[in-house]
Amino acid sequence: MKKIITSLALLGAMSCSSPNLHNQQESNEKPNIIIFYVDDLGYGDIGVNGLKGAQTPEIDKLANGGVLFTDVHSPHATCTPSRYSMLTGEYAFRKKAQILPGDAPLLIDTNKKTLPDMLKEEGYKTAVVGKWHLGLGNGNVDWNKDVKPGPLEIGFDYSFLLPSTGDRVPSVYLENHNVVNLDPNDPITVSYKKNISDRPTGNDHPELLRQGADKQHGNTIINGISRIGYMKGGEKALWTDEDFPEKLAGKASAFIRKNKDNPFFLYFAFHDIHVPRLPSDQFKGKSEMGVRGDVILQMDYTTGLVMKTLKELGLEENTLVIFTSDNGAVLTDGYDDHAIELLGDHKPNGPFSGGKYSSFEGGTRVPMIAYWPKKIKAGQVNNATFSHIDFYASFADLLGKKLPEGIAKDSKNMLPSLIGASQDGRDYMVEEGFTLAIRNHNWKYIQPIPKGKRIPNFMDRTKNIEGGMSHKPQLFNLDKDPQERTNLAKEYPEIVEQLQAKLDSIKAVEVL
Incomplete structure (x- = not known):
């Protein structure tokens, strides 16, 4: 496991330049x-x-x-x-x-x-x-x-x-x-809205499938597998x-x-x-x-x-x-x-x-x-x-x-x-998912989902994956806690503030 640098004081000490290469x-x-x-x-x-x-x-x-x-x-x-x-x-x-x-x-x-x-x-x-x-x-x-x-x-x-x-x-x-x-x-002909084909679908004919599928993946059957969408x-x-x-x-x-x-x-x-x-x-x-x-x-x-x-x-x-x-x-x-x-x-x-x-x-x-x-x-x-x-x-x-x-x-x-x-x-490195996170060496900050907005739960419910999202700010020290189990946001509010500010500044950048 990587020894991740723990001090924000080292910002800027790591160079990404490559002279003479x-x-x-x-x-x-x-x-x-x-x-x-x-x-x-x-x-x-x-x-x-x-x-x-x-x-x-x-x-x-x-x-x-x-x-x-x-x-x-x-x-x-x-x-x-x-x-x-x-x-x-x-x-x-x-x-x-x-x-x-x-x-x-x-x-x-x-x-x-x-x-x-x-x-x-x-x-x-x-x-x-x-x-x-x-x-x-x-x-x-x-x-x-x-x-x-x-x-x-x-x-x-x-x-x-x-x-x-x-x-x-x-x-x-x-x-x-x-x-x-x-x-x-x-x-x-392809449609993602309605069935336009006479090909059987997995939702209607599960007995034809080589692998069972959920409803989303239960449309047109091709090669014994039902897919998302309809094809004629x-x-x-x-x-x-x-x-x-x-x-x-x-x-x-x-x-x-x-x-x-x-x-x-x-x-x-x-x-x-x-x-x-x-x-x-x-x-x-x-x-x-x-x-x-x-x-x-x-x-x-x-x-x-x-x-x-x-x-x-x-x-x-x-x-x-x-x-x-x-x-x-x-x-x-x-x-x-x-x-x-x-x-x-x-x-x-x-x-x-x-x-x-x-x-x-x-x-x-x-x-x-x-x-x-x-x-x-x-x-x-x-x-x-x-x-x-x-x-x-x-x-x-x-x-x-x-x-x-x-x-x-x-x-x-x-x-x-x-x-x-x-x-x-x-x-600094941004990690994107259904919310944004930002890494600064060993520190990782996950931006909270806005209050009033529903946290996506399909990951836990259908994918057997922890989504990692919250209505509260989350801060982890990956050097000591690589599994992101201990939220340190309350203990280090100044780091939360700095990383949120950095994330906001990255989001504000205009591109061509």
Whole structure:
């Protein structure tokens, strides 16, 4: 466990600057960059962080060959906002970003400069493969024509997507602007308001389901799984969930092979280990934790497939690989796949309370590894406080690029820590969920829910997760109380006041 600094007097003593690092890079070949962004993978869900009941040998190799981080955070405790923040360098609350329905318009404004935009300006070829869940089009998407704007309009050269996520329709692949294998004589219609399909639904025909589902996830049945929303047509274009590993890794590897002679950026967004969890036959029943453990094995295998391509092409040495997750773990999230009953002694969120959706540390503290044989010394553990929102400014510094004023306003240059050259982390870091929290070294302050406003209780009621929210201010010393059990707000009112003031000042920042 990290020894977190305990004195507010040390504010400003930790520097995020990286003198001469970009000058060193100018004389070197630009590194390829891959971000493996796993879905719902908790802090404890990899071998080097204490995984029980399954194994992650490919991921552990990356950790042993690079830097394993102990205090890295997704920008938000849910998926859509985390992805928005990571790609824009801005906190999601500035956009009021929330988990999107499958037919939502593109969340990122096409006029906003993004991380892939910045990398393209530096000569990179850019791609996103996997789960998108950032919206597509301008509203009322016609899935039978060019679906845009999308990734190609915000900086990516190539995209192969699950348009939203696996538990939502349309359950088809989208390559660049078009649905893959779509038969024009069997057009797709999608509705999130009413049933427009003659396909059976899980709510009406539970006997047809491979996994039981709650009412929200009980709409159109595809591949034996009921989804959120209704879908008509597109029979030949439907995906088979069990094909995700080979299909997505194959597209990623094809992009790498095509661009092996120039620098590339690959954002590989897993569907695993999000629900519905449907491991391929290769991994079904191979863990001790049921299908959740099986898809952890599958996720590790998929990572290995992409890394194998790098090795075969001789690209591994000069590729910066980031492995991490979009938020903390959740066991039950709409489907009855026995993840709780088969958990055993494993702790998906490690020593931390909460999980996905939560304001406690388990909501955003996620595993992260940085691997770059050419630059990163193997076998390191780094305790720097870091947010995925910092990739933008850190990669810019890596390439010697000065970001224009107002671009990626919330992103901090953390390059020295990212490559294992420093243990210095952020002085302040915002953790987003259904309320805002802020970290200052060992101190964590959770902003109270306004009086008169109902505290969301679905986490405790349906997700078996502590939400961590209150109508009262909450202050925790994570060094002494990593599980956030002892509220110190009354004992340290001056710290509460200072952290609330800092949070207010961050919220007041205007962005382009």
